[in-house]
Amino acid sequence: MTEFFGAAAVFVLAMVALGLVRILRGPTDADRVMAAQLLGTGGIAALLLVGEATAEPAIADVALTLALLAAFAAIAFVKAAAPTPDADPAAEDRA
Amino acid sequence: MIAADASVALLIVALGAWVVVARATFAAVTGFLAYGLLLTLVWVRLHGVDVALTEAAIGGGLTGALLIGAAARLRNTEAAARAERPGRLVRAVAALAALAVTAALAVCVLTLPVPAPSLAREVAANLAATEVGNPITGVLLAFRSMDTLLEAIVLLFALIGVWSVAPDGVWGGRPGPQHRLDPDGILAYIARVLPPIGIIVGMYVFWVGADHPGGKFQGATIIAAMWLLTVMAGLTDMPPISRRWLRIGLVAGPLAFIAIGLYGAVAAGAFLAYPAGFAKPLIVVIELALMPSLALVLALMLAGAPQRSDLR
């Protein structure tokens, strides 16, 4: 089973690495923010799988911390991609 | 598992090279975020779960947000920065210096003694005296508590360094811009839903650090991130740095640590020694005092230097 989890973790990481290509090529900043979001989710999945392969009991706490901070980082990225730092990135056009 | 470890190592090296080479700052910062994530995995593989927690919290969330904020502020100058090209001599000297440092590091790593010298056995033998179950917490707050005290003070100095960049006219004012957001919008929604969960998780990670991986530093980082989330969504504003409660909060933690150290000098014979039987209560008091100060320091460092004068 350890080998299976190791292989699954490598596979998920490979997917995340491929997603990073989108950052390199992404024509807009939105693509880069999406790649950051994929990093967070793929990272949590890979972390849980690696933790299972290494038989580390406290891995759920690390995954919880990562989930919270990945949410924070994704929102920071969205705010940074907005036209000005204090703008509302989700502003509706109420025209 | 060899294949898994090898591919992670390869990915880290490739990502590191890419972060250096990438020209667009946004792309480089995202690559750096991925790098921190991969390092978390490496720490888990090496059974350093406390370090993995800290890497996930600081390297993943906080540093990423810090760098991306800096990249956003530098967006106007990016075209000019990309256009400049250093002369041939400068580049040659830089390449030589980088090669020299790499060679020195390689020599140091390759000539490390095998087995590596370690105090792990002494720590394991004496851990029972500290009444905590997590050896990391034992080292940080009992055997090497002096280092932790100095780190807390260094963080304060770093914060003062960040503040010193403020223009004279706005000294004492509020860090960061005024975030104006739709109070019914989606960002305000998540800034109301996530922080309560985050605060509970932060306190839990802090409390569980006595016997399992965790501790005050990781807990403080989570709480600081939640506070910054509410500020980014416009629900609260950063306080002006001249406020007395802010400054008292910043120094209260290190001062309590120093006070306990002096008490130890009187009661147990050495600065920061713990009298027998009092180790765990004193450690808990130190952690309880340090955590709010740490959360304040980290959040204020991320918010940056004052940008708006306090008009009140």
Place this chain on the structure above:
Amino acid sequence: MRTALDLFTIVAVTGGAFFFLAGTAGLLRFPDTFTRLHALTKADNLGLGLVILGLLPRVDSLVTAGKLVVVWLLVLLSGAVASQLIARAQRRRETHP
């Protein structure tokens, strides 16, 4: 019983990995931001969800299982919010060049 649970874990984790593949393929190949966003959230919901579902039989306590489910719910929440923000910002950018 052990082998049945192991089989369940393998099937679920493989399914999760497949959705990560689908999400990444969509992120790389779909033509514009909005369709890529759609592909990305499949990796969030189903990819991570199936992986966590597969790992649930192997945890040692109910509390840890609860923590894993909370991780999944947090990722769902932040994914939903980030998708909204990205989509609206992109639409704004397209209508106000």
